[in-house]
Amino acid sequence: MPHNFWWVFSAYSVVWLAVILYLARLFGRQRNCERQVDALKKERGSH
Amino acid sequence: MRAIDRVLLVLEAFAMTTLCYLVFLYIPLERTQGYVQKIFFIHVPCAWVGFLAFTITAIMGGRYLASRNPDHDRWAAASAEVGFMFTTLVLIPGPMWARPGWGIWGTWGVRLTSTLVLWLIYLAYLILRQTVSERDRRSVLASVTGIIGWLGVPIVYLANRVKASQHPAPVIGGGEKSGLAPIFLITLLVGVATLTIFYIILLRARVRGIQLEDEIEELQIAGGLD
Numbered sequence: 515m516p517h518n519f520w521w522v523f524s525a526y527s528v529v530w531l532a533v534i535l536y537l538a539r540l541f542g543r544q545r546n547c548e549r550q551v552d553a554l555k556k557e558r559g560s561h
Numbered sequence: 562m563r564a565i566d567r568v569l570l571v572l573e574a575f576a577m578t579t580l581c582y583l584v585f586l587y588i589p590l591e592r593t594q595g596y597v598q599k600i601f602f603i604h605v606p607c608a609w610v611g612f613l614a615f616t617i618t619a620i621m622g623g624r625y626l627a628s629r630n631p632d633h634d635r636w637a638a639a640s641a642e643v644g645f646m647f648t649t650l651v652l653i654p655g656p657m658w659a660r661p662g663w664g665i666w667g668t669w670g671v672r673l674t675s676t677l678v679l680w681l682i683y684l685a686y687l688i689l690r691q692t693v694s695e696r697d698r699r700s701v702l703a704s705v706t707g708i709i710g711w712l713g714v715p716i717v718y719l720a721n722r723v724k725a726s727q728h729p730a731p732v733i734g735g736g737e738k739s740g741l742a743p744i745f746l747i748t749l750l751v752g753v754a755t756l757t758i759f760y761i762i763l764l765r766a767r768v769r770g771i772q773l774e775d776e777i778e779e780l781q782i783a784g785g786l787d
Binding site: 516517518519521522524525526528529530532533536537540541543544547548550551554555557558 | 562577581584585595596597599600603604607646649650653654657658660661756759762763766767769770773774776777780781783784
């Protein structure tokens with residue numbers, strides 16, 4: 515293993531993980547909001 | 562997920578793979594710093610995307626103030642949030658480069674200090690958006706903060722050009738002794754492209770999220786719900 519490999523590997527891992535987790539969170543929240551909008555629209559339609 | 566988002570995700574996967582191949586398998590070791598210098602190819606693109614994001618926030622903030630179009634405010638808010646995340650990611654790998662490179666986690670030189678101040682400005686921007694409940698007032702205050710806060714971008718960029726510190730001197734446009742070998746420059750550009758595509762994907766997703774949150778709020782008000 516090259517000298518300082520783990521520093522470099524950790525730096526790249528932190529960036530990739532943070533961006534991918536943030537993206538997953540955004541898509542998850544988006545799905546929840548879409549469900550909520552559908553439910554609210556149905557609720558309004560039934561009144 | 563829309564077709565364009567799928568295309569961007571495929572492009573992103575390709576760009577990430579190319580960047581990792583170049584950084585870990587292809588480019589030679591830099592003469593003075595050795596292996597740890599490879600952090601440069603992720604550290605600088607994160608800073609670039611932070612600058613880009615805050616510039617978009619300021620532009621969209623200005624457009625909102627001129628037009629009062631809520632879409633402009635949504636783009637400004639989304640870009641500030643994504644830019645804040647990338648600026649956080651500038652502040653994390655930086656010390657991970659400094660520790661093995663110079664034996665210290667960092668010093669409070671002008672570049673690090675100004676970056677931290679920029680980060681704090683956009684933290685305040687995000688807190689402001691969470692705490693002001695009246696929508697128009699919140700959008701106006703956020704737009705003004707986004708425009709004034711943007712002044713931090715050129716200050717951070719110029720910081721180590723004006724005053725030397727522990728932070729490395731600029732390698733692009735930094736004078737006669739600056740410059741990158743072609744393969745290093747190509748790798749840096751691939752890094753910038755990789756994180757810029759990520760920025761576009763995140764920005765689009767966040768804007769869509771804010772649109773949905775606003776729609777929920779409007780439906781709740783229209784339905785008399787709390």
